Amino acid sequence: MTGSSRAVEVLDPGLTTLVQDAGRPGWAHVGVGRSGAADVGAWRAANRAVGNDEDAAALEVLMGGLRLRALAEVEVAVAGARVAVTVDGAEPSPGAARQTGAATTLRLSVGNVLVLGRPERGLRTYVAVRGGIDVPPVLGSRAGDRLGGIGPAPLAAGDVLLVGDAHAPRGDRLPDGSPPDDPALDDAVLRVEPGPHAHWFEPRWPGVLCAPEGFVVAPSSDRVAVRLEGPPILRTPRAQGRELAPIGLVPGAVQVPPDGRPVVFGVDHPVTGGYPVLAVVRSSDLDLLAQVRPGDVVRLALALPRVR
Template sequence: MTDRALAVVRAGALTTVQDQGRPGHAHLGVPRSGALDAPAAALANRLVGNPVEAAVLETTLNGCTVRPRSVVTVAVTGAPCPVTVGGRPAPWGAPVRVPAGALLDIGPARAGVRSYVAVAGGVAVDPVLGSRSTDLLSGLGPPPLTDGTVLPLGRPDGVHTRVDVVPHPGPPSELVLRVTPGPRDDWFTASALRTLATGTYRVSSASNRIGLRTDGPSLERAVSGELPSEGMVLGAVQVPPDGRPVVFLADHPTTGGYPVIAVVRGADLPAAAQAVPGTPVRFMVVRRR
């Protein structure tokens, strides 16, 4: 068995393999998937000398523990968390050398939700439709990690970056999501649109990689009944029967029958990946130009 591998000792609450996802397959019913906090994943890759498309590990809330079978260089970004190598503290947000057989522990997030672990050479599981990403909705890609999983690694082809400071925003204390109304905003009352723009919402504990659910006031429908199933895009703000907005994230379904009142600007979605349950959410309506 190759010595370029990681053995998973503690998988954590939810740790998956993620890269830039598999765009371009929505017509086949395949979501994009990919790292929810794409800038954090890209930064981790940069720190270890990987191309931006290399696969990384995405942890959720309580991190994970792995043991490399050979000397590796790693970097942890995203949600700030304690990092140890062989029981000794190691830096977060910087390249770290991990000896063969040493335990690399990524601890619980001190703030935010998801941390990203890049290994020089990348995680080299077999790609599916051009991506190594785990898709929780469709089941494509490798399954979520479990204790004892062994992940193959690629060969490093770059030089890791030497840094003193990581220029990456921290998790949001308030999640501000700029939204463009439509395509089905006419299915809602004028008061519903005002509520979306001024209402007090918070991130629900039921949120996941498929969608960020919110707790707060319901949005009143002007049109009863349901739509025929239609295409859904990343960032769509869908309103299910309970009236509380759901923001579609990377593993979202490609079609749906509940009306979409607005769509979130793509630049605001990485912060949604790091918003812990209870975080205030403000929808800022930006009209089409």
């Protein structure tokens, strides 16, 4: 994606805006995690809505607030957490300013300023530009890994981002307002399967982990891990004080440190960890995990392991 003179300028990145793509798989053996978009479904929907290749880099915006100025005519799509979308301070279509959950597409002329409001629910919104965000790749990916410090840094006011040349889409282009559905966060339920160290915990652990009242998402949660506040999950007497050799981790791994409060790893998780893994969130629920925010109540439901 080189040779294009099209660009957009970041006027305000909001709380945090990152460049993300599909991540960099295949480097765990040297201590580099995959990273990439936290809500893969929303990232893909935004890219498909503007006809991008599926590996195109887009912007991942935390809690809205992004202000982006077009330095050339560009087409953008917004998907993910619900936010009000305005252009030059006005609504981009008749009626109230758009509330995006599914992909919303817009054409920006030179000088137009795209503004994302604060999400009414959900956490992360994705902004794709036709042609993709063209920043230098690191280890084959344009993803910003917050834990590893690899890839582009969080965006700052004044940053100018080149936009790649638009090519014919490989797949079907989604019309404005197409799926995926808006994140269903009113009652977030994550399905989990028993992990490799479930036997380290008291037999009543499913009743604690999957209690109807759920857990509250802690303020310290981020792309590395969602930390849950609630009743502690206790080890068996035999496992108390026992140490575990470092093991490989995956997104959705539910690790339980000595304080008994579960930690659910996200896309920027460490490659290895040394605390027992009680359970693992099903991969189909990881997009929902990416959209829960501090203060949300999360419930976990124990699912039977799938036959592979």
